[in-house]
Amino acid sequence: MSNIVAIVGRPNVGKSTLYNRLTETRKAIVDDMSGVTRDRHYGLAEWTNKNFTVIDTGGYVANSEDVFEAAIREQVLIAIEEATVIIFMVDVTTGITDLDDEIASVLRKSKKPVLVAVNKVDNYQLQSDATEFYSFGLGEIHCVSSMSGSGTGDLLDEVAKHL
Numbered sequence: 001m002s003n004i005v006a007i008v009g010r011p012n013v014g015k016s017t018l019y020n021r022l023t024e025t026r027k028a029i030v031d032d033m034s035g036v037t038r039d040r041h042y043g044l045a046e047w048t049n050k051n052f053t054v055i056d057t058g059g060y061v062a063n064s065e066d067v068f069e070a071a072i073r074e075q076v077l078i079a080i081e082e083a084t085v086i087i088f089m090v091d092v093t094t095g096i097t098d099l100d101d102e103i104a105s106v107l108r109k110s111k112k113p114v115l116v117a118v119n120k121v122d123n124y125q126l127q128s129d130a131t132e133f134y135s136f137g138l139g140e141i142h143c144v145s146s147m148s149g150s151g152t153g154d155l156l157d158e159v160a161k162h163l
């Protein structure tokens, strides 16, 4: 597991949808050694002849915002620790939320490459809404629709540059 790509972000932005798309038809790596890994799914993926492990973070069983925040922060810190590249996923239909800002501030301190994936850009018109995510100060943004797959190839090209 030398190349690891972690998908982080708050709930409902579309992390698992992207994960499923990337790991489709491939065998999931089952690992539930600890409570932390139970919140994470590991799968194998390949792009332009590069093999990598994708981590889908999430699956939090929590009701309160506080628990969410702590769990998400934990997942982001683990991703910074173990990932080669981090995909920070946000949702164009909601815009930036407080949780997004909190995750962004943790990621800004990371030395690992972070790619901002603005998800649910299902049509061309939504691309202009995505520009607000530049305010994270995490560099280029990558508009994708995990559902249709549009933009995911360009995102993976960027990911592959770091593998």
Ligand code: GDP
Pocket: 009, 010, 011, 012, 013, 014, 015, 016, 017, 018, 058, 119, 120, 121, 122, 144, 145, 146, 147, 148
């Ligand atoms: P997660 O909580 O971040 O893992 O998010 P999920 O992958 O479970 O997706 C949350 C919701 O967003 C689901 O209803 C998905 O069908 C929806 N969703 C995911 N990707 C897209 C997308 O590209 N466009 C739209 N319109 N909906 C999406």
Ligand code: MG
Pocket: 015, 016, 017, 057, 058, 059
């Ligand atoms: Mg999920």
